[in-house]
Amino acid sequence: MTANLEEQxxxxxxxxxxxxxxxxxxxTDAIFWLDACSAEITDNCTRxxxxxxxxLDTQPKAIRSISKPGAFTFWFSDAGxxxxxxxxxxxxxxxxITPFLLSGKVIDQSARYQPRLFSLTVGSGxxxxxxxxxxxxxxxxxxxGGIIGSLAQIIDGxxxxxxxxxxxxxxxxxxAKFVTFTCQxxxxxxxxxxxxxxxxxPESVDFYEAELSVKANLTASDNSPVNxxxxxxxxxxxxxxxxxxxxxxxxISPGQIRHITSSGLSYLALQAT
Numbered sequence: 001m002t003a004n005l006e007e008q009x010x011x012x013x014x015x016x017x018x019x020x021x022x023x024x025x026x027x028t029d030a031i032f033w034l035d036a037c038s039a040e041i042t043d044n045c046t047r048x049x050x051x052x053x054x055x056l057d058t059q060p061k062a063i064r065s066i067s068k069p070g071a072f073t074f075w076f077s078d079a080g081x082x083x084x085x086x087x088x089x090x091x092x093x094x095x096x097i098t099p100f101l102l103s104g105k106v107i108d109q110s111a112r113y114q115p116r117l118f119s120l121t122v123g124s125g126x127x128x129x130x131x132x133x134x135x136x137x138x139x140x141x142x143x144x145g146g147i148i149g150s151l152a153q154i155i156d157g158x159x160x161x162x163x164x165x166x167x168x169x170x171x172x173x174x175x176a177k178f179v180t181f182t183c184q185x186x187x188x189x190x191x192x193x194x195x196x197x198x199x200x201x202p203e204s205v206d207f208y209e210a211e212l213s214v215k216a217n218l219t220a221s222d223n224s225p226v227n228x229x230x231x232x233x234x235x236x237x238x239x240x241x242x243x244x245x246x247x248x249x250x251x252i253s254p255g256q257i258r259h260i261t262s263s264g265l266s267y268l269a270l271q272a273t
Contacts, residue, residue: 028063028074028075028076028097028122028123028125029073029074029097029122029123029124029125029126029127029128030071030072030073030074030127030128031071031072031102031118031120031122031127031128031129031130032047032070032071032127032128032129032130033047033048033050033052033070033071033072033106033113033129033130033132034046034047034048034129034130034131034132035047035048035113035131035132035134036131036132036133036134036182036184036228037133037134037139037181037182037183037193037194040179040180042129042131043129045129045131047070048070048113048132049069049070050069050070050108050110050112050113051067051068051069051070052067052072052106052107052108052113052132053067053106053107053108053109054067054072054104054105054106054107055104055105055106055107056102056103056104057103057104057105058101058102058103058104058119059074059100059102059103059104060076060100062076063075063076064076071127072106074102074122076097097123097124097125098123099121099122099123099124100121100122100123101119101120101121101122102119102120102121102122103117103118103119103120104117104118105117105118105225106118106130106132108132111135111137111138112134112135112138113132113133113134113135113138114132114133114134114135114164114184114186114225115225116130116132116133116225116226116227116228117225117226117227118130118227118229119227131228131229133166133182133183133184133228134183135186136148136183136185136186136190136191136192137192139183139192139193139194140194141192141194141257143255144194144195144196144198144254144255145194145195145198145252145253145254145255145256145257146192146193146194146195146257146258147167147169147192147193147195147212147250147252147257147258147259147260148190148191148192148193148257148258148259148260149190149191149259149260149261149267149268150185150188150189150190150191150266150267150268151165151167151185151189151190151191151214151216151267151268151270152189152267152268152269152270153218153269153270153271154269154271159265159267159269161188161189161222162185162189162216162218162220162270163185163186163187163188163189163220163221163222163226164184164185164186164187164216164217164220164225164226164228164231165184165185165189165191165214165215165216165217165220165231165234165270166182166183166184166185166214166215166216166228166231167182167183167184167185167191167193167212167213167214168180168181168182168212168213168214168215169181169182169193169195169210169211169212169250169252170210170211170213171195171198171208171209171210171252172208172209172210173198173199173208174202179197179198179199181193181194181195181197181198184228187222187223188222189267195252195254198252198254199254200254201253201254206251206253207251207252207253208251208252208253209249209250209251209252210249210250210251210252211247211248211249211250212236212247212248212249212250212260213233213236213246213247213248214233214234214236214268214270215228215231215232215233215234216231216232216234216270217231217232218234218270218272232273233246233273234270234271234272234273235270235271235272235273236248236262236268236269236270236271237262237263237265237268237269237270237271238262238263239260239261239262239263240263241263242263242264244269244271246273
């Protein structure tokens with residue numbers, strides 16, 4: 001028995017690690033990419049497991065960063081330290097960071113998601129979600145139904161596509177109960193919205209009543225993405241009259257695909273409010 005104990009002591013001593021120093025490096029904060037069409041509320045949106053290309057234009061000089069699937073993580077280059085021996089909980093605690101502005105552009109090189117601008121205050125270390133809209137070509141309507149169309153404005157009698165606009169559809173599924181869908185037009189003004197969360201119609205009901213609205217920068221360039229969170233509301237050309245309103249009324253049925261246009265046009269016309 002004594003021999004066995006001595007052997008165990010020798011093994012423990014042989015396997016012990018003498019920590020000479022410890023490198024501490026704290027992430028300052030992180031941004032998580034979210035699918036803007038997956039839920040009504042941004043906090044409930046599904047994370048996108050894609051490594052995005054991020055181009056920063058406002059940032060502290062000492063920031064270092066890494067883009068990985070689903071997240072963009074960054075830290076101050078002078079935030080690390082080397083401590084002698086093992087570290088205590090107090091030494092490993094994340095230091096307080098003064099909040100700062102981070103802005104730039106995010107691009108999905110696979111083109112499954114639309115490029116966008118962003119600007120937010122970071123530094124809390126809690127992480128921040130940024131919603132990104134799928135490209136129209138990546139949205140599959142299949143049996144769920146949806147709406148499709150093109151956005152344009154009329155200038156001197158000619159149509160001009162409106163890029164990067166956000167289309168919203170609010171569907172009343174029961175008295176005082178609503179389901180909201182959003183999508184974003186691409187650089188050519190084309191949009192596609194899948195009604196994935198629309199419940200089946202109740203018996204004896206032929207359709208749901210809905211209202212469509214649009215937010216857009218009417219001067220946006222097709223090669224310069226926008227921040228969809230800051231777009232202003234615009235007026236929309238009605239389906240059945242040559243006039244504009246801030247919303248247009250639609251009848252929506254699950255499984256149906258509707259091409260939305262303004263009266264007498266092949267596109268949905270937009271106009272400043």
